[in-house]
Amino acid sequence: MTFQPRMHNRIEGFAVGSLHRRAWNGIVVDLWDVECGAYAGGHYVARDPRLFILLDHSGDGRPVIKRSPGEIGGRQDSRVSPISYVPAGMELWVDITGVQTLRHLDLHFDATSIGRRLMEEIDPDRLNHPNLLFADPGIVRLAELIAKEIADPAPLHDLYGDSLCLALIVSALKIEKTSARKRSALAPWQLRRAAEFLEAHCLRNIRLEELAELTGLSQSHFSHSFKASTGMAPHQWQMKARLDRAKTLLTGSAQSLTAVAAETGFADQAHFTRVFRQQIGTTPARWRRAQKCDG
Known part of the structure; x- marks a missing residue:
């Protein structure tokens, strides 16, 4: 069965300029271009783990991400492109002020499918531990390549985008190579x-x-x-x-x-x-x- 991510949200203050979506093996990526009102934000929860990468924005503000409505939340330097890893089922509240436009990538993935492709289970501690608003230039470069591929009306072979997405997941979750198993042993x-x-x-x-x-x-x-x-x-x-x-x-x-x-x-x-x-x-x-x- 083809992987179909599900997200529930209650949001306000956004007007979608464009949305591009591509699906690969156990991975779905959305490239959003949105316009923001004086205030934008809301509540999000997804069935599957996902990565949020801010690629570009206009204005002096930045998204404030919180785990509860009353939390102050984290906010990064406006010169840094923030990345957030959000585990499956984790609730998030987002507040955005002082931003006119946003361009961001949402990468949803099926952890079981990715584990099979890597020939090993992903460490549950890594899957279940949120990592909000961190910086990583390498991940941003991968996200920019993925965004370009998604928006291209004449995309390259599926293996290209698929490989970029898999590399981004491995990098963001810091999935290390396991010690060599005994020759011919099962994963x-x-x-x-x-x-x-x-x-x-x-x-x-x-x-x-x-x-x-x-x-x-x-x-x-x-x-x-x-x-x-x-x-x-x-x-x-x-x-x-x-x-x-x-x-x-x-x-x-x-x-x-x-x-x-x-x-x-x-x-x-x-x-x-x-x-x-x-x-x-x-x-x-x-x-x-x-x-x-x-x-």
């Missing part, structure tokens, strides 16, 4: 997704193709990478999850071994007993008795 998000799927569907036959598709890898690549990450083949992980379910039933219910075997996806009691002994080192019946004795 954390890939391992989590595969493990959750295996455990949720452990009672049925899971095709390797399903797991590979979940992680965006070929079947061979996924199989080798999963074992490099866990020390187990995918089917072994699934069997462990199935046996964990069986243990819960053995200790938490009075069901017969035949019933437990059927409920946890084994062909029959003999199959259940054979696999249980291979993996646990004893039969289900003896393991159940031992748990009762220990209890």
Whole structure:
């Protein structure tokens, strides 16, 4: 599904001169040119994280950004182009006086999509920590290039704008390169997704193709990478999850071994007993008795 940012606002004092929008993979950018009244501003809250970059303005004032209506708020030197990173769901109030026109960039992004593209989750602390009205000439230069590309009636290849936006997000959130993982290991998000799927569907036959598709890898690549990450083949992980379910039933219910075997996806009691002994080192019946004795 295409990423569609959602923002709720109550604003006044703005007249839109022009609006240009471009969408890339998990990113939507709006370039605004607005005229401001004697007072302009209001309340904003968005479902997804976003970056606000002021590119140009006329007048001596600057936006005052606040986290509550009564807060004094931060205001920067008018010679510096302010940048603000606003986490998802964070409420902001903005007051603007002494400004006639504003040109700014709003970059909204889907954190999950960006994490997948970076092959790792973005640090939640970075995602959830606001950074309001900071200065960074490098980010401003990237934003100016993005703005030029958005406004161009004959834009370049999508990879150009997409790469600029991804670079801006990485720079603004200071996403550092992680230490090298063991060769062929899965990225954390890939391992989590595969493990959750295996455990949720452990009672049925899971095709390797399903797991590979979940992680965006070929079947061979996924199989080798999963074992490099866990020390187990995918089917072994699934069997462990199935046996964990069986243990819960053995200790938490009075069901017969035949019933437990059927409920946890084994062909029959003999199959259940054979696999249980291979993996646990004893039969289900003896393991159940031992748990009762220990209890």
